[in-house]
Amino acid sequence: MTRNFLIAVFVLTGMTHGFSQEITDPKVTEVWEPEPKVVTPGTNGSAPSDAIVLFDGKDLSNWLDKDNKAAQWLVKDGAMTAVKGKGDIKTKQTFGDIQLHIEWRTPAKVEGEGQGRGNSGIFLQERYELQVLDSYKNRTYSNGQAGSIYKQTPPLVNASKGPGEWQVYDVIFIAPKYNDDGSLKSAGRITVFHNGVLIQNNTEIQGTTEYIGKPKVVAHGKASIKLQDHNNPTSFRNIWVREL
Numbered sequence: 001m002t003r004n005f006l007i008a009v010f011v012l013t014g015m016t017h018g019f020s021q022e023i024t025d026p027k028v029t030e031v032w033e034p035e036p037k038v039v040t041p042g043t044n045g046s047a048p049s050d051a052i053v054l055f056d057g058k059d060l061s062n063w064l065d066k067d068n069k070a071a072q073w074l075v076k077d078g079a080m081t082a083v084k085g086k087g088d089i090k091t092k093q094t095f096g097d098i099q100l101h102i103e104w105r106t107p108a109k110v111e112g113e114g115q116g117r118g119n120s121g122i123f124l125q126e127r128y129e130l131q132v133l134d135s136y137k138n139r140t141y142s143n144g145q146a147g148s149i150y151k152q153t154p155p156l157v158n159a160s161k162g163p164g165e166w167q168v169y170d171v172i173f174i175a176p177k178y179n180d181d182g183s184l185k186s187a188g189r190i191t192v193f194h195n196g197v198l199i200q201n202n203t204e205i206q207g208t209t210e211y212i213g214k215p216k217v218v219a220h221g222k223a224s225i226k227l228q229d230h231n232n233p234t235s236f237r238n239i240w241v242r243e244l
Contacts, residue, residue: 051241054239054240103168130147147192189205
């Protein structure tokens, strides 16, 4: 048996022994710092302790109209409802990456069809629309139904409840990032649960959600959450976010 061969066996045995020790010692894979902060969960959709409550059912103090004046939607019975002609409203505070919880309801009285029935929208950073629509037995183009990233990506499934029933979106939104020269560094992404059902799974946002034409990519920073007045009395309640 040669000297080199004995050395090779010794080294290999030592490596194997060290590797075996590493994976059998539980302390090697324990991480103690940093310790995650404590967050008290909400109950029945209520806000967790570190959330920013945007609408608590009482007033529109956290919201503005398109002219940055006080929002003029109707507040009644713990909900706010779009009023025809009063226009879109937006949050006073601006956001980047967020977890969003929002509950919405289309009118119980069914009027119109397709895009004309219970239409509204949630615009993340005022540019990227998560569609709100009465899509219960109401056929329209798939990338325009409830839960779609409007005119971009249809939902994986239609999880809509009936007209007049409260529905829930739970959203994880990762904002697009830009290089110093304004070019896109990383596209925005969105995950959405509709009434507890996954309907957008880490979906890439292609750019602004346009009614006509292709998405546009324009560099921007933090921006508001906007709710759309689409001439339908669609209601919202229990709106909160967690900054990520």
